[in-house]
Amino acid sequence: xxxxxxxxxxxxxxxxxxxxxxxxAMIPAPAAAAIVTTVxxxxxxxxxxxxxxxxxxxxxxxxxxxxxxxxxxxxxIKAQIAxxxxxTYSYDINSKGNPEILxxxxxxxxxxxxxxENVSGSKYAQxxxxxxxxxxxxxxxxxxxxNQYVNYTAGSDVDKKAQELxxxxxxxxxxxxxxxxxxxxxxxxxxxxxxxxxxxxxPNVNEVLSKKKGICFxxxxxxxxxxxLQGIPSRLCIGYAGTVYHAWIDVYxxxxxxxxxxxxxxxxxxxxxDPTFVSTSNSADAVKNFVGSGNSYQQKYVY
Numbered sequence: 001x002x003x004x005x006x007x008x009x010x011x012x013x014x015x016x017x018x019x020x021x022x023x024x025a026m027i028p029a030p031a032a033a034a035i036v037t038t039v040x041x042x043x044x045x046x047x048x049x050x051x052x053x054x055x056x057x058x059x060x061x062x063x064x065x066x067x068x069x070x071x072x073x074x075x076x077i078k079a080q081i082a083x084x085x086x087x088t089y090s091y092d093i094n095s096k097g098n099p100e101i102l103x104x105x106x107x108x109x110x111x112x113x114x115x116x117e118n119v120s121g122s123k124y125a126q127x128x129x130x131x132x133x134x135x136x137x138x139x140x141x142x143x144x145x146x147n148q149y150v151n152y153t154a155g156s157d158v159d160k161k162a163q164e165l166x167x168x169x170x171x172x173x174x175x176x177x178x179x180x181x182x183x184x185x186x187x188x189x190x191x192x193x194x195x196x197x198x199x200x201x202x203p204n205v206n207e208v209l210s211k212k213k214g215i216c217f218x219x220x221x222x223x224x225x226x227x228x229l230q231g232i233p234s235r236l237c238i239g240y241a242g243t244v245y246h247a248w249i250d251v252y253x254x255x256x257x258x259x260x261x262x263x264x265x266x267x268x269x270x271x272x273x274d275p276t277f278v279s280t281s282n283s284a285d286a287v288k289n290f291v292g293s294g295n296s297y298q299q300k301y302v303y
Contacts, residue, residue: 048130053115056099060134063104063142069115070097071127076118076200084110089301091148092200103147105235105302108135140252143233148202149303150236152225158205162226172232172253179226180263180272187222188213216265220247223263227251239300250302 043066045058052071059065069077077095082088083106093100093115104111112131116124136142146152152159165182166175190213203221208214214222220236227234233252240246251262262273 048113048128048132050128052117053128055113055115055128055130057113057130057132060104060132061137061141062145063136064101064145064147065104065113065132066099067091067093067102067113067115068097068099069093069095069127071095071117073117077127078116078118078124080112080114080116082112082114083107084112087301092202101145101147101151103142103145103149103303104134104136105142107139109133140233143235143252144228144231146225146228147303150221150224150228150234151202152205152229154229156206158209158222158225159229161209162229165226166230172251175230175232176227176251176262177272179223180270183219183223183226184270186212187219190214190218216247216270219270220249220263220265223249236303237299237301238303 041062042058043056046056046060048055048057052069054066054068054070056066056068065081067079071077074095077093079091079093079100079102080088081091081102081104086106086109089102089105091100091102110131110133112129114129115127117127119125161182162179165178169175169178187208190211193213194215197215201217203214203218205218205222205225208218208222224234224236227249235250235258237248237250238246239248246267247265248261249263250258250260252258259273264271264273
């Protein structure tokens, strides 16, 4: 995949345009943005479990749970996280007893978390379930931590490369440009993997970086990992435009709040949004429409 150059993206947001972007829908910034890793803040404080499953809910305020299956069955295991009145997220869980970090991405509220064992075909039996109440310490935290879909670690090759790419760069959008340019110019699309990918496939971002190729999921996971490692909240989104599958990345800046569809994949190529309109607009309503009215893309899941 060839690098897509977008010179206009490098234009600085002016002080006037930044004020225009501060509309009421924007989410407050964290008190202090910092690199967040997969290392749990605390473990074992609040645990729901039986002889097959452990759901460590000690970090609900940080926006994630740690799930382990220890039932001993070598079958397909699934976890579901469902918010009352919201969406249900399904995850494949390893059957080896290794912990899996699963994000809580729909904000504060009551959730049910269940783990299920495959019985036959598409039939599953519940191994364990728990109900939890979530009150996030900050609404951005689920999109700063690593999780099963955006899985990275501090000090890894991905972390080192991200630091190298943005060295001396302070502006969030410029950091996004550096990371986007690197990923799209370095990686090539893995047609073999695309043709043979199995259900439950998850990116290994360090392997993607080393092999320099991947499918759209890999591109998105690598970009999101690098952004989060720089303390930039990012949402890996999956959904539809009409009936066509799409993936995109939302990015948060203190000045603009969430910039929706900052990086998009339309099934053929990745593209970087052009904020020239945002920086020159004289209308707050126009800005709102540009950064995401919800009419173009229909979000289904966010990680």
